[in-house]
Amino acid sequence: MYIKDLSCISPQQTYSQAFLQGRIEHFKTNHYLAAEPSYEELIPSSKLRRMGKVMRMGIGTGLPLLNKYPETKGIILATSEGGVEDSMNFLNQVVKYQEGALTPTNFVQSTPNAIAGLLALMTKNTGYNVTHVNKGLAFESALTDASLFLEEEPGARLLLGGLDQFSVYNYNIELLAGAYKKHFVDSSQLLGSGSPGTVCGEGSAMFIVDSQKKGALAQIKGVGQGSGLSLAELMERLRALLTSSNLVPEDIDAVVLGYNGDSETDTWYDKVRQELFPHQAVYSFKNLVGEYSTVSAFALWFATQLLSGFMPPKEAVLKASGEKPKRILIYNHHRAVQHGYMLLTV
């Protein structure tokens, strides 16, 4: 599967060229909010005024790609939470108004597949339209779905994406559960914070993928996932992913790892580095965009940029390499329970 084009909205200035040109946003809070562009030229104001944030980010990243590639045969998205703020507003209204007068807008946007549905409606795309919602592996599942689709229809082109929004409701609940740091940490210090918990982020990354090598930015050689793996099982899975492409760990030039500053779970990344990739370049990304369930979509966007010659900011370089990478392994876990990995080459 080949990546032909891509678009990203994140807490960094990724929608414009600013991030790729070296502009880095720093955060002093525990939630990194997306730098949304002005959507006015892209989305009619009559539609824009109704959209929640995740819908805006999804349309903002997906619609330009669908407009540019009108022959796209399907839309496969991943979102763990979807329009969670609309869902919460709707549910609160159910309680407040005793199931009486409920506004339709919150309801319409409360379902996770509303984003893919609206993209299809806006572009009259009647093809395959699926949204994967399985938490920290939603994007890996969407990627697998896209891969299977392209095996069946090698000539097809798909829009693939992963997106989630910051939710105050979820943040407060997950904070109590220990998912986030209890004290604000400057994003430049996040990975060395040495304390439990991480920071919350949000964003949307979308890709046009197909089976044709010509004009590709990168090739996704493989994707895998597993839940509740032991460390030994994870290593076995990663080796198997490489073996399926006739590669060994030494063939990998760089690894993009999901370090998020949580002292209790970053050890998984340390072990992967130590055991499989002790000499390779290592890059982080969650200290740029925070943690969210579909953040591996951002990791894929980031890795694709690395393959295209992007010089990453020093904040993302844990171990440098003087050469442009040709093969990158992305490994990310969601709370040390859900593990996803992707192999990317030029």
Add this chain to the structure above:
Amino acid sequence: MIEPAALKLKLKEQIIQYLNLKDLKPEDIKDDDLLFGGDLELDSIDSLEIVVLLEREYGLKINNANEGRKILIDVNRMAEYIIANKTDL
């Protein structure tokens, strides 16, 4: 008893709030501006939002589409309907 002019101003503020018409101010909406089919570019989902507005803010329930078509014409008609049907304004 609220004055009709004050009620109409309140209605415009509520329409802007419920429909998230961020670019508009109450003075941008004339009392006889058509809600649907006019410059406001409202659609069927907006009509449902206005029905919810009337129920939540004034306790008035529009029970069928025919009734709604006679009321949701402009701010004048909405205000007349509220004054005629709500006793504790």
